[in-house]
Amino acid sequence: MWKAIKRLTSFKNFYRFSGKLLPWFGAITLVLFLTGLYWGLVIAPIDYLQKDSYRILYIHVPAAWMSLFVYIVMAASGAIHLVWKTKLSEVIANSCAPIGATFTFLALVTGAIWGQPTWGTWWVWDARLTSELVLLFLYIGYMALHSAIEDRASAARAAAILAIVGLVNIPIIHFSVNWWFTLHQVASISVGKGSSLHPSMYWPLMVMTAAFKFYFATVLMMTARNEILERDQNSNWVREEEKNL
């Protein structure tokens, strides 16, 4: 069993397998994005309170969900790397950070842009935006630590510990920010809190969420494959694999 897992998660097998999956994932991502965009921007009806500005929801909400999801994936693969010292989980954890930080940044910026017509200012210390800002700091810290340590093996392990510590802290931070926000409540509608979205608005959101998920998987595979290629560039299997190009 253990040996089978080791073999399945070897660089060579992952590289071959992901190479077969990649075109499919890319195609699914593209189709989902095109469907979701058309559905969300053209077909979905106008919100009677926020008019057309609510359409930012279709990227803000998936980006915010993904920002947390990617952090969980990153911390989980970091933990797997710490416990079983599998190389593949190290590569995956590393590949998560930049794309996760991008999702977080997008959630923040689109939240601010959406907030402008809703609140009248670009930035409000809203609970969700503040949590998102802290999450961005956590990603930045992770990447800064990883790049500051020269030895690759210790960099990966130190970054994994930080990611796990961050993961334990995220619920606490989220809870405390919510608590703080309700204490200093400013009269506002929270951005993205579609208390109950009408199905005609809900389904395009689901399609966009799926599109973001597949996009993440695609980018993750591409980045991980590159890192594998770089690490194993002198091995025989890489040469076998890539000689006829």
Add this chain to the structure above:
Amino acid sequence: MSLNEFFYMGGYAFHVWTSYGLTLLLLVLHIVLPIRRRKQLLRRIHKTIKRESAS
């Protein structure tokens, strides 16, 4: 709905299109950069293969 109306976004054109534009830009960037990196890596690998088979 006419195309003009679509781009006008009920007066929120700036907000909606900046958000979508920025998202598109960053998401495409995360696809383009790995592709370029892969090409670089493959070129390097091919060079070493050639060098070694020549020697």
Add this chain to the structure above:
Amino acid sequence: MTNTSLKAFNAMVRRDFTLALRNKSEWANPLFFFILACSLFPLGIGPEPNTLEKIAPGIIWVTALLAAMLSLDGVFRSDFEDGSLEQQILGPHPFTVLVYAKILVHWLITGIPLMLLSPLLGVILHLPADGIILLMISLLLGTPVLSLIGSIGVALTVGIKRGGMLLSLLILPLYIPVLIFGAGAVDVGLGGLDTSGHFLLMAAILVLAITLAPLATAAALKVSV
């Protein structure tokens, strides 16, 4: 904890405490920083007592947090440089126990003095007397958390040259809950509301940090050394 571990713990506390006391700058500088940074705020904002009273809990908490962070560098640095940290990892006693001792010493030499100094800063920022008491309680519950979480950050960066800036990037986001509940408790208390919720949550965070943080610190030190 077995008997020998307890002995090791005590010995480590005594050793680190003596060393820290001898090195005056290690415990005195953060305190001077605390006072100095706090007294800069009225100069930047203006001497209006009502404004100062309103922002005093936040200012004192933020500066206390920064002072605690700046003093963190000393926790493992000297032991790391002269190699005794490596000996402690390899030694016969559970390393986590020794880490607990080091964190306790850090709290004794920075957390406690910060808390004892806070009334003085409360007075110059026009914080009323009940506010000062709440501030001290919140610092008593919060500063150990600062030492505990901070120790994870130092442990991760101890091997990096000029890791000070990196340290702040790593741990300041993790300090946010303590800051919110600590400064929030004083705010709420001054508004005449019940503060027990805040203090109970701070106590819960403290218990969680005591249980988990030293484990992470010990693991991080094993990676760094």
